[in-house]
Amino acid sequence: MITLYDLVFQDDRRPSPFCWRAKFALKHKGLSWRDEPVGFTEKQKIAFAQSQLVPVIHDGPNVVKDSWAIARHLDKAYPDKPLFKNEMALSYAHFFAGWVDTAVHPALFPNIVGDLYDRVRPVDQPYFKESRGKRLGTTDFAAFQAKGREKGVDAFRAVLEPARRVLKEQLFLCGDQPGYPDYALGGAFLWARVVSPLDLLQADDPVHGWRERMLDLYDGMGRKAKAA
Template identity: 40%
Template sequence: MTILLYDLVGSDPSRPFSPHCWKARMALAHKGLEFDALPTRFTEVAEVEGGGGRTVPVIRDGDAVVQDSFAIAEYLDDTYPDRPPLFERQSGRALARFVESWSQRTLHPAIVRATILDIHAAQDDENKAFFRTKREKAFGKPLEQVQDGRTEEKRLAASKSLEPLRATLRNQPFLAGERPMFADYIVFGGFQWLRVLSTFQLLDDGDPIADWFERCLDLHGALGRQVPAAA
């Protein structure tokens, strides 16, 4: 049975953008598992698989329903151990947790500060209102004040904050070493989010991170390139 992935989209259902859903997409492809993506808008998320305040990604695999990208990766490794692993044993899961914490506290805020108005613009009218209300309540200020990261000074500061990632990728092709694993997909999700929604360039050409991202876009039959970059 084909796995169902609830995948966050805006007004264009062919342009999934959620960094967390992209982690799940890449994990499923890594395992060689067939899946159908169900386009899901912000206002529809809470009712996914019976509701209960869900967030996406969510997968349904037969009778199993799994929420959260990391939990999905763990489920896939546990359920399909005969397929390529997403983690190198339990220690790999623990290290990937660190990568996730770093990504969501360093990379994601930099992207939000540069692109939150692009995220808003990608929604239909109903979801624009929903997104603005939720995010302005969370940030305590208008979206126009949240997006303050496009000056050259702040772009360079955000890029500099990625130096641990850059230093690692100068010495090896993927975060996991010679081949990608879930740790790579965690960080890939953030850069794919930026690529799909915005023309803002966080990285300079020739940056080892940019080169790594291009390699990730080519993985699994160029899955990441199936959605064109924002223009």
């Protein structure tokens, strides 16, 4: 049985966008797993993987850290229902995941950082305050978020334009069926949904309809997750 180490917030919330990628990848392949929650200050649980970050999976003799490495591992270990059917699919997914990491997440973060902080487990809040405070240059996350939202929601929507153009024409970023690029962007939206009530998308945005489809996937895995 695969064990997935997944970041946990208050009330068993699971916000990590990278862990969501791993969960979607496991579902895509029809694999089941055992879930092990890890708080920010429980890194000893993943020390065996020499990692400070989740997701990590333990799969028989294999220990794999990093969401992209996990996706590659799953395709090698379980060739059925491939995540990457050929080199071109692999390259599109790799590029797409990198775009989400470097453009979508940074555009989203200032809009939700206050809500994130409010939902971190109290025991982990000092760690979050210190680590994210250093990154942002302030520990007043509520004020940073309020300022961020002045232009942040429009900026976030603008960043989504390449995905929007694709989703105007097809159901998923990968065509009629979802694939890894859908999971990468879907993870970003779940990150936001689990911690923040902020309305990120307009109802007539093609990305909005796609997000609804993503929430319904795999027996409503995303929709059923505890949201803000």
